[in-house]
Amino acid sequence: MLSVGVFLFLSYSTAPVVLGVPPIKIQPEQVHLSYPGVYGSMMVTWTTFDEADSMVEYGLLGGKLFEMMAKGSSTIFVDGGSEKRKLFIHRVTLSALRPGFTYVYHCGSGAGWSDIFYFTALNESSDWSPRFALFGDMGNENPQSLARLQKETQVGMYDVILHIGDFAYDMDEDNARIGDEFMRQVESIAAYVPYMTCPGNHENSYNFSNYRYRFSMPGDTEGLWYSWNVGPAHLISFSTEVYFYTDYGLDLIVKQYEWLKKDLEESNKPENRKSRPWIITMGHRPMYCSNNDHDDCTKFESLMLLLSPHITKLPQPLLNANFARVDLELWAHEHTYERLWPVYGFMVYNGSREEPYVNPKAPVHIITGSAGCREKHDGFIPDPRDWSAFRNSDYGYTRMQVFNSTHLYLEQVSDDQNGKVIDSMWLVKEQHGVVAWV
Secondary structure, eight states, X not given: OOOHHHHHHHHHOOSOOOOSOOOTTTSOEEEXXXXXXXXXXXXXXXXXXXXXXXXXXXEETTSOTTOEEEEOEEEEEEOSSTTOOEEEEEEEEEOSOOTTOEEEEEEEETTEEOOOEEEEOOOOSTTSOOEEEXXXXXXXXXXXXXXXHHHHHHTTOOSEEEEESOEETTTTHHHHHHXXXXXXXXXXXXXXXXXXXXXXXXXXXXXXXXXHHHOOOSSSSTTSSEEEEETTEEEEEOOSGGGTOGGGOTHHHHHHHHHHHHHHHHHTSHHHHHHSOEEEEEOSSOSOOOBSSOOGGGSTTOTTTOOOTTTTOOHHHHHTSTTXXXXXXXXXXXXXXXXXXXXXXXXXXXXXXSOTTBSOSSOEEEEEOOSBOTTOOOOBOSSOOTTEEEEEOSSEEEEEEEOSSSEEEEEEEETTTTTEEEEEEEXXXXXXXXXXXX
């Protein structure tokens, strides 16, 4: 028999009675940040599985909680798998942020809110020393480096994360549920600092759609290539994959080449090189490596090293031409770590025998693809070429700090050895641009 209270509630309530059904389809998840390339801004991106408003409430740490609010919009992403799962990708840009100040935020709508996160707005002058964690090839199975990166990010060790291709293994699998799980895993990093990306070969399914929809990078190329400034560095992210997945359009090769040429010419203008002297590139597949897996970079005529001016227009001659003068090139793809001597055209151009990385005459290459995934490690050939300086197959990741206009520091962390630094180097460039290569 119903009690009087229950009877009256059921009799007079106009709302439907719903017992124990959480709003799982409109609850924000997979929250991550990126820098949209506009001064004093930060992009917040998240996912829901049904339509909802896109809002971020935020405020300065120590001030009134959520005293500011910004609205954005959502994009419907229909995965290419058999279920044609529908995801709503929400994007909100926070503007007029105070550089160097910490903000507390959550995202969502009246239908549901995320957890509370925080971030520090980037100091966008060229006079500070940004700190990076960089790696590629991290999956949601065997993500060996993830826990250490989570902790180090949350204690404030990094200003930016660079994920140099290959996510989840693979984001499209199980009708994109693997992508969802990966984005949930990295939320504990990516919701606190800008998580900047480039595409890898494992993102190729359905024309890289999971990558293009899930991440929010600067520019209007869906994150395939873009550039941005941070501290004394100009960072360029480009797609090595346009040269391998040509079924998606040869025009992407030409478009990227023309964009890259223009970007390098602009960043090498004397006034721009003065304020952002370091030019750093990142792309997934390396030009050089000493692995034994018969992949492209293990071949003498590597596709990433060749130039066909009529068809491929590959980046090696472009990146090292007189107008380019790139200082540092970051790669992944090989599931190992390798540091090269300054190299161009298989030739080593050290600054000197005693100080090879002081005023070198060619770009320095770093391969950091050992963050951890289901494909485990790659092996090395027994005897590398002269341009290979150090290599290691431990699971791990790389830290980088651009200290000032002349000094840049890199170190490799081994997760297998409980966070031990197993390699380090200072790259010193007293001059940048054309004069540095004479």
